[in-house]
Amino acid sequence: MTTVAEQAAEWLLRLEEDAQDPAVNAEFQEWLALDPAHAKAVQLMQGMIASLEGFRPQSGVAHQAIQAGIQQDKRRKQFKRGASLLALLFVLALPARLMLEAYPLSYWLSDIHTATAEWQSSVLPDQSQITLNGHTAVDVDFTTHRRVLTLLQGEILIDVAKDASRPFVVKTEHGSITALGTRFVVGRHRHSTEVLMLESKVNIKPEAPSDRQAVVKQGEGVNVTSQGVEGLHAIDPDSINDAWKLHQLVVQSQPLSDVLATLARHHKGYLRYDEAALSQYQVSAVLPLDEPERALALLAESFPIKVQQFTPWMVSVNLKP
């Protein structure tokens, strides 16, 4: 008979190899549902793993510091101690997403980034203002000739300071957005980059080789994908301005899976969902980003989905059978 801790450890190691296998995942879910102690054990271990993974970009420094701590302890071996309550709380507060979804290196190396459920407004060196919502990462590259922001992940609201001699460009893997005016939102999704114009206009040059550039004006929104600029639609700049002020998510005909991806950036913990199955539903809604649980409950009222919570840190969203 193996202990709960041993079973949990075994599962974590197995998932490292077979995370993509739906059968293994289903079996894991079954095991989790058997006993609340199972999810708790997984949670404790994941906290430690996430904590270590968080140090990856500075792994050399972390190695030295951990080693120094262990040496210090060895010197004073006679005094053993329990982990301090504070340290425990810190680990529990860490986003305990599965290790498979570790923050990518680019996130930790980026110039500005926000954690899950964190909002941050900053003034850039040129006095432009930038607001990042949850789990967003941006690189800033300003020279005397141009101002370039690279949006690595997440979503930003930009208020560009006028400087005719230095164009202001936001880049993603899908294209380059050059500000011809002032205030706009850029959101990076997995397969596309969304641009919403709140004031004035921008020029978009997609990465797609054959595609023409496009000018997007105030009150318009587009998606830039590997196919080019598409999905031109009208937006309401006032409600989007409010949304950024009130930490709301305003979506117009977006796939449910994209909406869940955004909620996941604001949910402290692991939010799992079936991307393929849920992408068939289109969502138009205003959702409270600071309360992802409530947002999920609201979605469950309108869509045939089942929201299951295993621990406060593990939520799964599935289609109702």
Next chain:
Amino acid sequence: MPANERALQQTLHSLYSEHHGWLFSWLRKKLGCPHAAADLMQDTFTRILVSRDALLTMREPRAYLTTTAKHLLLNQARRRVIEETYLAGVMAMGEVYAPSAEQVASAVEALEHISHMLQGLAHKPREAFLMRYLDGMSHAEIADNLQVSVRMVQKYLMSVLVHCHTVLGESESQA
């Protein structure tokens, strides 16, 4: 239960009123700073309050108080070593990474926690764990590096995860 709770409160109260003056002067002598001594005294009593069993079975209050205070002093010493090492490392990285004071504090806290968790483990399991999750190496790469089989690496990782569960589970039940 409430009667038990009252008894605890009373024990703590008498412990505090009878010994806090003495503990304070002992700490001040050790630390040479009244503010640090006052902080640490507060921590000492908080810690005793958290570990309730100790409070009920305590035989020699002064010995217990000094032991607890020494623990905390050691934690501080370890924290300082980790903080210094971490900051020196970050500075050596240059301008690539310039964390805020808050980020440094939480990084040090996390490193302290990790180093505590790994404390007492044998060298190879510990290295395997760090290689896997801190360096992101594959099981095969770790096996190669430590000159053991892949199966052994998995055994190491499992044992450290179980150990981690035990350590964290303990501190949680104390809370």
